[in-house]
Amino acid sequence: MTQAAPTPPPPPPVKGSGLAFAYVTTLFFAWGFATSLIDPLIAAVRRVFDLSFAEATLTASAWFIAYAVVSVPAAALLGRLGYSRSIIAALVVMVFGCLIVPVATIVDWYPGVLIALFVIASGVTLLQVAANPLVAALGEPKRAHARLNFSQFFNSLGTTVGPYLGSSILLTGGVFAAGAVVTAATREESLRSIDFAFLGLGAVFALVAVFIFTARKKINAAAASAGDAGVSSPLKAFTSPWALFGALAIFTYVGSEVTIGGLLTNFLASDSILGLPEADAGRMVSLYWGGAMVGRFIGALLLTRVRAGVLLTVNTAIAALLCLVVTQTSGETAAYAAIAVGFFNSIMFPTIFTITLERSGAPAPATSGLLCTAIVGGAVLPWIGGMVADASATLNPVFYVPLVGYLVLTVFALGAARTKARYEAGAAAGGH
Numbered sequence: 001m002t003q004a005a006p007t008p009p010p011p012p013p014v015k016g017s018g019l020a021f022a023y024v025t026t027l028f029f030a031w032g033f034a035t036s037l038i039d040p041l042i043a044a045v046r047r048v049f050d051l052s053f054a055e056a057t058l059t060a061s062a063w064f065i066a067y068a069v070v071s072v073p074a075a076a077l078l079g080r081l082g083y084s085r086s087i088i089a090a091l092v093v094m095v096f097g098c099l100i101v102p103v104a105t106i107v108d109w110y111p112g113v114l115i116a117l118f119v120i121a122s123g124v125t126l127l128q129v130a131a132n133p134l135v136a137a138l139g140e141p142k143r144a145h146a147r148l149n150f151s152q153f154f155n156s157l158g159t160t161v162g163p164y165l166g167s168s169i170l171l172t173g174g175v176f177a178a179g180a181v182v183t184a185a186t187r188e189e190s191l192r193s194i195d196f197a198f199l200g201l202g203a204v205f206a207l208v209a210v211f212i213f214t215a216r217k218k219i220n221a222a223a224a225s226a227g228d229a230g231v232s233s234p235l236k237a238f239t240s241p242w243a244l245f246g247a248l249a250i251f252t253y254v255g256s257e258v259t260i261g262g263l264l265t266n267f268l269a270s271d272s273i274l275g276l277p278e279a280d281a282g283r284m285v286s287l288y289w290g291g292a293m294v295g296r297f298i299g300a301l302l303l304t305r306v307r308a309g310v311l312l313t314v315n316t317a318i319a320a321l322l323c324l325v326v327t328q329t330s331g332e333t334a335a336y337a338a339i340a341v342g343f344f345n346s347i348m349f350p351t352i353f354t355i356t357l358e359r360s361g362a363p364a365p366a367t368s369g370l371l372c373t374a375i376v377g378g379a380v381l382p383w384i385g386g387m388v389a390d391a392s393a394t395l396n397p398v399f400y401v402p403l404v405g406y407l408v409l410t411v412f413a414l415g416a417a418r419t420k421a422r423y424e425a426g427a428a429a430g431g432h
Contacts, residue, residue, distance in 0.1 A: 023215040025151045027087065027131050030208050031124045032158025034094070034201055036261070036289055038063055038117075040166040040282045041194070043265045047175050047278075048190045049110045050182070053263070057386035060262045062114035064254065064378030066121035072235075074126040075369025084216035086130045091209035093123030098202030105191040116198070123205075125372055132353055133368040134219075148350035150300045156293030156346070160286050167265070167282030169197045176278060237362040237370035246356025246367075247374035249412040253348050254374070255381025256319075256405030259398065260341055262382045264288055267338060267395040272330045288342035295346025303347070309417030312351050316413050319344040320406035326399040334396060341402070348409065355416045381405065 038060050046056035078086045097119030104112025135151045174190030175182050212219070237243040268274050269281035276284070295315075302311055322344070325337040353371055360367040385398045392398070 020215070020219045020221070021135060021147070021151075023212065023219060024087075024131050024134055025154050026208060026211065027127055028151045028155035029158040030091075030204060031127055032155035033162040033204070034120065034124060034158075035063070036159035036162030036285075037166045037170075037197065037201065038258075039163050039261045039265060039285050040170045042262050043269075043278050043282060044170040044176075044190065044194065045110065045113065046266075047182070048187055048194075051110070052386075053266070053389040054383060054386035057262055057382045058114060059117060060258055060382040061379040062117040063121040064258065064376055064380075064382075066118050067125050068373055068376035068379070070122045070125040071129060071371075071373035071375070072369050074129040074372065075365050077126065078130050078365050078369075082220065083130050083134050084212065084219045086126055087212050087219075088209055088216070090123040090126035090130070091205050091212065093126070094120050094205045095202045095209070097121075097123065098198045098205065101198035102195040105195055108191070113194070125375075128375075129365075129368050129372045132350075132372075133357065133364045147300075148354050150296075152346075152350040153293060153296040153300065156289060156296050159289035160293050163285040163289060164283050166197060167279050167285070169193050171265075171279040171282045178277075235366070237360065237366040240360045240362040240367065242356055242359035243362050243367045243370050245412060245415070246352060246360065247370050249352045249356070249409055250349070250371050250374035251377035252381075252405040252408045253345075253352060253377070255377030256402035256409075257345050257348075258378040259382045259385040259401050259405075260338060261285060261288060263385060263389060263395060263398055264338060266389075267398070268335055270395055272394050272396075273335050274332070284339070288339045291340065291343035292346040295343040296350070299347035299351075303351070307417060308351050308355055309413055309415075309419075311347060312355070312413035313410060313417055315344040315347055316406050316409040320403055320410065323399045323403035323406060327396050327403065330394075330396070338399065352409075352412070359416075359419060377405075 041059050042056045045051060045059060046053070049055075074086075077089075081089065097116050100116035100119060101113060104110075104116055131151075132148065135148050170190075170193055172193075174180065174188075174193060175186045176190065177186070180186050237247075264285045265278060265282045267281075268284050269276050269278050274281065274284075299311065319341050322337045322341045326334045329337065353368075356371060357364055357367055362370075381401055385401045388398050388401065389395050
């Protein structure tokens with residue numbers, strides 16, 4: 001019987017890969033900040049445009065549907081442009097999307113806001129397709145989980161700052177002022193707040209683009225040493241069972257996380273939970289994302305000692321249990337159980353991503369493209385959650401949606417814990 005050849009070891013990282021890793025990590029903060037603005041924006045557009053929960057959650061759908069549309073083409077573009085040029089192109093697209101927002105609000109057209117969000121998210125998609133596998137590759141394979149979790153820590157820093165600043169801008173004054181009623185004047189003030197938030201966001205993206213442009217040579221040199229697969233068809237990922245399994249996991253994880261984050265402001269503000277003003281409730285959403293930030297820092301340390309599949313199993317199971325608690329309780333118990341889910345979300349995305357890259361038989365750019373496509377779960381599950389909210393007397397039943405998602409993720413985590421990564425299998429084969 002002929003034994004399969006062992007997987008060759010990847011080339012060692014060259015000098016400068018650590019600095020390139022630092023540069024690329026700034027991108028994680030930028031897109032985390034942008035994505036988390038959706039949470040207070042849902043509450044803002046619901047009041048300003050007089051929308052139902054399902055209609056308001058279309059802001060999340062417009063954002064996350066970009067991953068389904070753009071990810072596979074983005075993987076092909078990455079193969080052609082390379083890492084640094086793809087990253088800069090992504091940031092330029094994001095700036096352009098931010099400039100669409102004031103045009104949409106001036107003509108008082110909610111679908112225009114959705115179009116702007118789709119354009120911004122298209123740039124974020126290309127950014128993620130490039131940055132996630134690049135960070136995973138910039139160093140030793142066995143440290144990939146910890147490295148990507150460390151970068152995701154800065155992503156969580158962005159998602160923690162975003163809701164706090166966003167709520168302070170989007171959910172104060174205008175229609176949200178104490179005792180205010182919705183009039184032409186108060187709506188106008190709130191619309192200008194939306195403009196201000198996104199123009200500021202565009203300025204941040206422009207600064208990051210300049211920063212990455214100055215560092216492009218270091219990033220290109222480090223990427224070349226990482227064993228870049230070059231041009232490959234993104235469709236190759238569909239031939240790998242682990243790539244497909246990982247895509248399902250990303251779909252359910254992002255959908256579950258965004259369902260909670262997107263409706264958490266209204267959930268905390270409801271009379272049966274904390275009864276807070278919407279601006280205060282929106283600021284509390286920072287605790288949800290802040291838990292993920294702390295968890296990713298702790299997770300990056302734990303993953304140097306604990307197998308990724310094992311730690312992922314623990315986190316997904318506890319997240320499911322917390323969602324169950326929310327569905328059965330009210331007041332502070334339900335509020336803090338919902339917020340606590342953020343801590344256990346912490347390691348999920350980067351760990352699912354690297355587990356899949358390690359086990360997929362497809363090239364890394366193709367696998368990354370498929371995984372980022374699956375982020376469209378953030379468009380589907382929140383919309384389902386919005387329909388549940390519209391049909392329910394309280395928002396507690398919404399948490400059944402992420403509860404099912406975390407149970408699916410527990411199955412994925414158990415499967416990962418029972419299998420080896422390709423580099424582990426290659427090392428074992430090489431030892432015989």
